[in-house]
Amino acid sequence: MGTMLPCLKKNPSNSTLMGTLFILLLTSACFTDFQHVNDKNGLVKDDLQYGGSNDSGGVLNSLQARFDMQHIELELKILPASKSIEGSALLDVLVVEPLEEILLDLDSLLIVSKVHLSVKGTGSIPSRFLHVDGKLHVYPSLLLPSQSLVSVNVVYGGQPLKAAKAPWDGGFTWSATEDGHAWITTTMQGEGGDLWFPCKDHPSDKAERVDLKISVPEPLVVAANGKLISSSKHSDGWTTFHWRTSYPISNYNVALNIGPYEWIESKYTCIDGTVMPFHFWALPESRKKAEEALPEFKRHMAFYERILGPYPFRNEKYGVVETPHLGMEHQSIIAYGNKFRRGPHGYDWLHHHELGHEWWGNLVTANDWRHFWLHEGLCTYMQILYAEERQGMMAYHHAMYVDRKRIKSEHTLVPAEPASFDLMDDQVGEDVYFKGSWILHTLRYLIGKKDIEKVLHRFAYPDSDLESTLEGQAIRFAGTQDFIDTVHQVTGRNLDWFFDVYLYNAPLPRLIERLQGAQWILEWEVPEGCSFPMPLEVELGGHVTQHKMEQGRLVLDAETWSGAVLDPQCWILMENRSALMGNPYGESFD
Ligand SMILES: [Zn+2]
Structure with missing residues (x-):
């Protein structure tokens, strides 16, 4: 038997914690002392290690808690030859509490050349900015009042972080197709969208709408979130693709997929009768396989809709795009790089998994x-x-x-x-x-x-x-x-x-058993203070019976139940599962 650990119960909500932090900041520290306040009060164990521009989330900075991201418009040129991007981001933010600084996240690999601020109804206002350590500090010349709608235009560019191991270690993937065309994707769930555009890199805030105006050299095509509003060919051999999503979207879900894609169009009737585009952007060499995969992908969609309800983004589209990395759940444009392989249960598990995130993660x-x-x-x-x-x-x-x-x-x-x-x-x-x-x-x-x-x-x-x-x-x-x-x-x-x-507790329950005279005593061991009245199935002679363990304890007659198997169908998540199955009379499971 291991040492009994105290039972941990549900924890204080974020809002309580954030409220405490906010009061502390107001009463006892200036913002430069943020780190000190956190450490002193034990709210963050190690934010020297966590929370940089290559990380995402954590304790929400109190400045960022005072504005709400409304709209992001990125107007960017993607330059495959230099593996760089250049252009601008226009962010509309709603101030929810008076704000002396708009604090944005933007990776320091990118260089900001200009920031312009304007307030709806007031117009342009002077401001200064400082871009350091992955943070873009924008200081307006006046206190931004609550409920003001502020537009921040950031002109920037540079070589964004290259993904070390997409999709797990994210960034830009600058790949090439078999015939040498650029094949470029973004993945940054763990790092946040601030690797390529200024944003509020915290999971608790979504932009309500996003416009992407992305220019690429011919013959490249951009597949992204939402609907394609336009694609404009320019005389210099570049094409601008304008994608728009009007659904709220997490910053890591805003994604670029660029390649010599063929656009395979298809339709799907959702469970509520809505007919929506169901498209696949595939490399030319994968076209046939992509077409063959679509019926299966639609069966996945029907499965999810039947259990969970309608596909959440059906007013725009469902899109799948072939990527050089394994996959990612980018909203309405699922990154797919599983090479049309099926898993051990006969279906394309990667597509099925990423599609599931349209409900669990994106809805x-x-x-x-x-x-x-x-x-x-x-x-x-x-x-x-x-x-x-x-x-x-x-x-x-x-x-x-x-x-x-x-x-x-x-x-x-x-x-x-x-x-x-x-x-x-x-x-x-x-x-x-x-x-x-x-x-x-x-x-x-x-x-x-x-x-x-x-x-x-x-x-x-x-x-x-x-x-x-x-x-x-x-x-x-x-x-x-x-x-x-x-x-x-x-x-x-x-x-x-x-x-x-x-x-809320790490140790898994252990089923402790001992023989005491004619009794076979079974007890759940869980952290001290927890209760665990988990009923137990016992199989004897091919017959399964379920026994209550209301006090976490069950006593069986040892002779009657000789040879019985406990939890024969492995329903219960418990410690030493395999040892238990092979040793129903064992006294030690270590
Ligand atoms: Zn997943």
Whole structure:
């Protein structure tokens, strides 16, 4: 038996923490003392290490908390020969509290040559700027009043960060096709859009609309988010593609995909009857395979719509674009680089996974990276449901069994404090996928398949009226507690004990067993102070019975139950799974 750790419960909400931080800043420190305030109060453990321009999220800077990103318009020339970009970004921000500085994120590899500020109704106002350490500080000559709409025009350019290992270590990928054409993509989920444009690099704020006016040399084509408004050929051999999305969008989802693409047009009828464009931008050499893949991709779409509700961005399009890296869930233009391979359960898992993020990530977005399991864990479980739908329960359990081996659970799945992407990557790692998915698997054991699907549907669309909206009204931020609330609403049960153990404590439950006289005693070991009344299935002679463990304890007659197998279908996420299965009478599972 291991040392009992105290049970950790749900944590204070972001807003409480941010409120505290804001008051501290106002009362005890100037902004240059930000680091000191954080350390002194223990709000951030290591923000020397986390939060730079190559990171994303974490504690939201109080200056950035005082404005809301409305609109981003990027007018950029992409220069493959020099692997550089040049142009401007026009940002419209709404001031929500009086603001003496507009603080933006922009990687220091890019050089800012000019910043111009104007306030709607007032016009142009003088300003200074300082671009240092990945931050673009814009100082207006007057205090910007609450509710003012401010336009910030930033002229900039340079060689943006090259992706070291896209899509995991992001940046620009400057690749080439077989016949030597430039093939360029962006991926920066972990680093944030500030690697190539000024923005507020925090998951809690989305631009409401984005316009991309991207110029590339012929014969290159730009595939991006939303709708193509125009493409204009210029006499100098360049073409400007104007893409627009009118849906709120996370900064990391704003994506460029540039290559000699062929545009394969297709249509899809959504579950609500909306007919939308369903397009694939493929390299010429992949055209045939891309055309052949479209029917399967549409089956993936139908699966998600049936379980979760309508595809959220159907007023614009669903797009897939071939990329030199594996893939990324860029909103309405999914990056696809899986080379049309099928996974062990007979379907293109990469496309299926990235498409799932249109609901888990793009429709419902974690307001802090510490809730990242809501994106990845839910997507991973959707894939396992798809394996079940295609191939039955054997495939379902096989997929769960394979994923179980990848769970580490060395840290809590949901950290106590706001977390940057890097912190999540370092500490939680792949648990956001596999522990997240296994939590849903064990939850299904408790509440049944019908309710788990209902939970997923209601978490995607809390209100059935939202399912009929076309203009992004259903897009929302959520945290882990919102998911728990949905489970409680759907089931009418309070399962806080379940979520406390699995989400807010790192050690997995252990099933401790011992023989005492004629008794076979089974007990759940969980962190001290947690309760864990997880019922247990026991198989004897091919017959499975479920036993309540309301006090976390079960006593069986040892002789009667000799040879029994505990949790024979592996429903319960617990420590030492494989040792337990092979050793039902063992006293030590280490
Ligand atoms: Zn994912």
